[in-house]
Amino acid sequence: MTTATPTRKHTRVVRGATAVMGGRRSLRPSPYLVFGTLFWVLMSAAAWRVPICCDFGQHAAVVERLKADLLNPAHPMADLPGAGSAYYSPYAVAQGLVAQLTGLAGWQVVKLTGPLNLLLLLTGLGRVVRTLSPRPWAPVLALAFMVLLWGTKMAWWSGYLGLMSMTGHLSFPSTFGIGLAFWIWASTARLARSGGPLAAYAGLGILSGVVLLVHPISAVAAMIGVAAFVAGWQRDWHARVVGRWALVAVVAVLVATAWPYYSVFSLVGDQSVDWIHKQLYTEMDARFWLALIGLPALWLRGLRDRRDPLVLMFVTEVAVIAYGWLSGHYTYGRILGLTLVPLQFALAVELAQARPWPAGRRFLAQATAAAAALGFLVQGGAVVPRSVDPVGLDQPPRWAEYDWAARRIGPGEVVLTDGYRPSRSLPGYGPNLVAPAWPDASLPEPERARRQRDVAAYLDPGSTRAERAAIVARYHVRWLLLDPSQKAPQEAVVVAWGPRTGEALARVGPGRRAA
Structure with a gap:
């Protein structure tokens, strides 16, 4: 049988999903479709089994407040107005709408968002890598290296795409x-190389505006990528081309400006969370050194083309991270994950x-395989359950659940606690706190600090009943959640104990429920 030679157009149609053999179309999934699907199933299951921990409660609380009032949500964690809170992004509002329509709890909606975010991430990765290489295995390798080549010390942070970190942050806005940034890069690459209709540039501007609203710090890296692809691959610069790229910027700014819940541009220069992010700059060598095995490949790309987008992207992102360190704006360190x-x-x-x-590439492949294996030893516990783990891999955090307390606390009722974990988890079930755990634009930092001092004053063993009563009245406190080492005040009635932690839930004062 003579094998027919497919036309270029035909090859584009069947690439990845089908193959042309003997003049007939034969179904044959691409390697990335197979391995990407397997990764999606495995990682979705791994993320689902990780209990609520860390910042999850904050994002679930945001959905709860939007579920209660989609147009005028309260502060995510306190019995206060929420106007101006940057948590109320288009992403969160969509989650709140789903919660309203389905009746699901905030934490359930956030959990269910994880697989959808992962699907967006995987498809975006495939699109970007296909703009860089037509080789069918390139996206598979990119996925493997993205989740394994980090360091030998755990890098656990929202926006970090390591295997372990993804289990806890898959459902977060950063993911x-x-x-979305990957899709933006792929679209930018296509437009820079081949151009497109005016609507394509406007659409790119809309996506850029959305990512700016959803996760501003990821948007910094996203826009660096856009600039890198435009600078690297846009060859013909004339008035029409300049106008179309200007349209992208104008539309992005208009979308961001039109958002009614908060002003993203008010975050420029905001240093309220820089102190939190300073730790991103600690132990960077241990957290990221395995990724440096990619430097030879990046160097070769730079030798072939000084305007290579990946080279431009990496150099610019390193400069931004250095600026964050030197200026004290440590929040810029959040782009470290995308810098890899x-x-x-x-x-x-x-x-x-x-x-x-050639010999050099063979050596690089062998070194990469060893680095990836080492990366899996560090992060493999993310997908290997303890019950079938033969070597004792590190596991994701397993915080205690607080549903036992949430069942007794009414939606919007105020809880006083200074516990690190309950103050981050409990609001995800609907209750409010006297002192929110995180800074937020809708609550001035001096006021949040005053609330923290009042919590400490209430829990001080030397406080008087009158002093405690004044704090209860001031913040409409209904409940206390106490560590086992803390003694319940005389006026409090303990109603439940945490099955794992021994924490006590006590009722105080009449309180009130938020409207």
Whole structure:
């Protein structure tokens, strides 16, 4: 039988999903479709089994407040107005609408968002890598390197795409923002190379505005990527081209400005969370050194083309991180996770090249395989349950649940606690706190600090009953959640104990429920 030669157009149609053999179309999924699907199933299951921990309660609380009032949500964690809170992004409002329509709890909606975010991330990754290389295995390698090539000390932070970190942060806005950023990069690359209709540029501007609203710090890295692809691949610069790229910027700004819940531009220069992010700059060598194996691949790309987008992206992101350190605006360190992407993707593209390989590439492949294996030893516990783990891999955090307390606390009722974990988890079930755990634009920092002092004063063993009563009345406190080492005040009635932690839930004062 003579094998028919497919036309270029035909090849584009069947690439990845089908193959042309003997003049007939034969279904054959691409390697990335197979391995990406397997990864989606495995990681979705792994993330689902991780209990509520860390910042999850904050995001679930946001959905609860939007579920209660979609147009005028309260402060995410306190019995206060929520006007101006940056948590009320288009992403969160969509989650709140789903919660209203389905009746699901905030934490349930946030959990269910994880697989959708992962799907956006995986499809975006595939699109970006295909703009860099036509090789079918390049996206598979890019995915493997993205989740494994980090460091030998755990990097657990929202927006970090390591295997372990993804289990806890898959359902967060940062993951959605990064997935959207990948799609933005792919669209930018296509427009820079081949151009497109005016609507395509306007659409890119809309997506850019959305990512800016959903996760502003990820938007910094996203826009660096856009600039890198435009600077690297846009060759013909004339008035029409300049106008179209200007349209992208104008539409993005208009979308961000039109959002009614908060002003994203008010966050410029805001240092209220810089103290939290200073720790991102600690132990960077231990957290990220495995990714540096991608430097030779990135260096080769730079030698071939000084305007290579991955090289431009990496250099610019490193400069932004350095600025964050030198200026004290440590929040810019949040782009560290995406700064590794050019290294990881460049390595994937280099190793996906057709054989025979030169000696240098063979050595790079062997070193990468060893680094990936080491990365799995560090992070493999994310997907390997303890029950079937033969070597004792590190596992994701397993915080105690607070549903036992939430069942007794009415929606919007105020809880006084200074516990690290309950103050981060309990609001995700609907209750409010006297002192929110995180800074928020809808509550001035001096007021949040005053509330923290009042919590400490109430729990001080030397406080008088009158002093405690004044604090209860001031914040409409209905409940106390006490650590086992803390003694319940005389006027409090303990109604339940935490099954794992021994914490006590006590009722005080008449309180009131938020409207």
